[in-house]
Amino acid sequence: MKQTSHPAVPAAVVDTAPRVLMLGTAPGGRGGVATVVSLLRQDGLFEREGVRYVPTHTEGSRIDKARAALGGLVGTLACLWRRPRLVHAHAASNASFVRKSLLLALARARGCKTVFHLHGACFDSFNEHASAPMRRWIRHTLEASSVVIALSERWAGFLRGIAPRARIVVIPNSVPLPALGIEEEQPGRILFLGQIEQRKGIHELVEALARIAPRFPQAVLAIGGQGELEQVRRRAAELGIADRIEPLGWVDARRKAQELARASVFCLPSHAEGLPMAMLEAMAAAKPIVVTPVGGIPDAVRDGDNGLMVAPGDVEALAAALARLLGDAQERRRLGARARATIEQEYESGVVIGRISAVYRQLGTAGGQ
Numbered sequence: 001m002k003q004t005s006h007p008a009v010p011a012a013v014v015d016t017a018p019r020v021l022m023l024g025t026a027p028g029g030r031g032g033v034a035t036v037v038s039l040l041r042q043d044g045l046f047e048r049e050g051v052r053y054v055p056t057h058t059e060g061s062r063i064d065k066a067r068a069a070l071g072g073l074v075g076t077l078a079c080l081w082r083r084p085r086l087v088h089a090h091a092a093s094n095a096s097f098v099r100k101s102l103l104l105a106l107a108r109a110r111g112c113k114t115v116f117h118l119h120g121a122c123f124d125s126f127n128e129h130a131s132a133p134m135r136r137w138i139r140h141t142l143e144a145s146s147v148v149i150a151l152s153e154r155w156a157g158f159l160r161g162i163a164p165r166a167r168i169v170v171i172p173n174s175v176p177l178p179a180l181g182i183e184e185e186q187p188g189r190i191l192f193l194g195q196i197e198q199r200k201g202i203h204e205l206v207e208a209l210a211r212i213a214p215r216f217p218q219a220v221l222a223i224g225g226q227g228e229l230e231q232v233r234r235r236a237a238e239l240g241i242a243d244r245i246e247p248l249g250w251v252d253a254r255r256k257a258q259e260l261a262r263a264s265v266f267c268l269p270s271h272a273e274g275l276p277m278a279m280l281e282a283m284a285a286a287k288p289i290v291v292t293p294v295g296g297i298p299d300a301v302r303d304g305d306n307g308l309m310v311a312p313g314d315v316e317a318l319a320a321a322l323a324r325l326l327g328d329a330q331e332r333r334r335l336g337a338r339a340r341a342t343i344e345q346e347y348e349s350g351v352v353i354g355r356i357s358a359v360y361r362q363l364g365t366a367g368g369q
Contacts, residue, residue: 017082018052020360021112023103024090026055026068032277033090033119036173040356043176043349049360051088052079056099069099076103086113086146086363092120101141113146113363121199121274121295124158135162142166147359151275152296169359172296174352175280175343178257188218188326191263191287193256193278194270196227201269201292201312206232208269208319210239216326224248224259260285264332265325270294271312280347283307283339288332290321300347306338 027038037053045051056072058064080087087107091100097120104114120126127138142148142163149171150156156168190209194200202223209221221244223232229247236245251259260266266282266289273295280300282289289307291297301307308325310317325332345351 018079018084019050020052020086020088021076021079021084021107022046022051022053022088022090023056023072023076023100024053025096026058027053032173032274033092035277036119037090039174039176039349040353043174043353045353045356048353049357052084054079056103057096072099073103076106080107080110080112083110084112086115086360088115088117090117090119092118093123093126096120097123097126097138097141101137104141104145108144114144115147115149115359115363116142116145117149118155118159119151119274121270121272123155123274125272127162139163146363149356149359152299154299155274155296169355171352171355171359172300172347173275173277173280174349175277175284175347176349177284177340177344178260180286185264186220186262187264188216188220189262189264190219190221190322190326191224191259191266191282192221192268193224193251193259193266193282194268194276196223196225196229196232198228199271201271201318202228202232203235204269204313204315204318205267206235206239206241206245207315208322209244210236210241211315211319212323212326213241213244215323219322219326220244220246222246222248222259222263224251224256226250256281257285260287263287265290265322267291267318267322269310269312269318270297273297275300280343284343284347286336286340288325288335289339290318290325300342305335306342307335 024037025033027034054072054075056069058068089100089104091097107114139162143165148159148166148168150159150168151172153170156170159166159168192205196202213219236242260282266287268276268279268291270292275296279289279291291301291307291309292312293309294312301309303309308321310321
């Protein structure tokens, strides 16, 4: 179903300067950044800190994206004319970085302080393969920003390596704590949520399912997301487990909660990540998780304590981890409880919003200033 996006703010209606101008993808869309922004708005950051949000990107056709980029430029310029105290941009790699870095440069030219908030799972690869002028621009953007927000200590370390003079703080993605429902989990149900592509490890997950299928006749893989579904179906058919694959399509927030409640295990065996929202949401729902030690994941997951970790691409280890959990209800409950406790202590929305507000306060732009 086509997603509706929030239009950029036209110049005619921008009559007062916001304390904070925030830039990013259209809330209500698909993907982790849209979820992050929606949660920040829902949990009160926008009202608390006087945030005006201008979308600079949306999903859809090239024409849709071009219109969103143009609308974002117009809306940003209109807000900058009123000179907000701070411009906070959520950025990833490639075109997202280019858009946000140019808008942040315009903001600094207007005398605004700027926050560069990195979400890109492949930003290290983007930097590595960029041209020399682009690498210099990446470094300049990071070092010229008043603050750079990284999602984990590992990402912060990488950013310090390419931009030594950048002022970097670590603030993870936030996640709400759902009430734990009474709906019973479905035995053997493995849940994957994310873009269906090689980077997310979906193909290894299908191979692992085939290996454990004889031992667990109830095992099924529910796949929520879009992408290379037909390739997954074909490989599952070749492995004789076509009937064990349950495509869910794109799942909205309500459906996601339902699917998490039904799952016995959540699995995201990615090759590259920032700090995946789907994983944090599964942990908040007290589900045992099987993930890989990439990106910011090791900052949130301790192997054997609040989840299980396997090396990316290691089908045998992945199959063993899934079998360990599917075969031991007590272990699932233990890991799920520890996962939820981790979210309560470190990633709950109120905790993260407080840390963002602290950054604003240090820059002299918080609501009380």
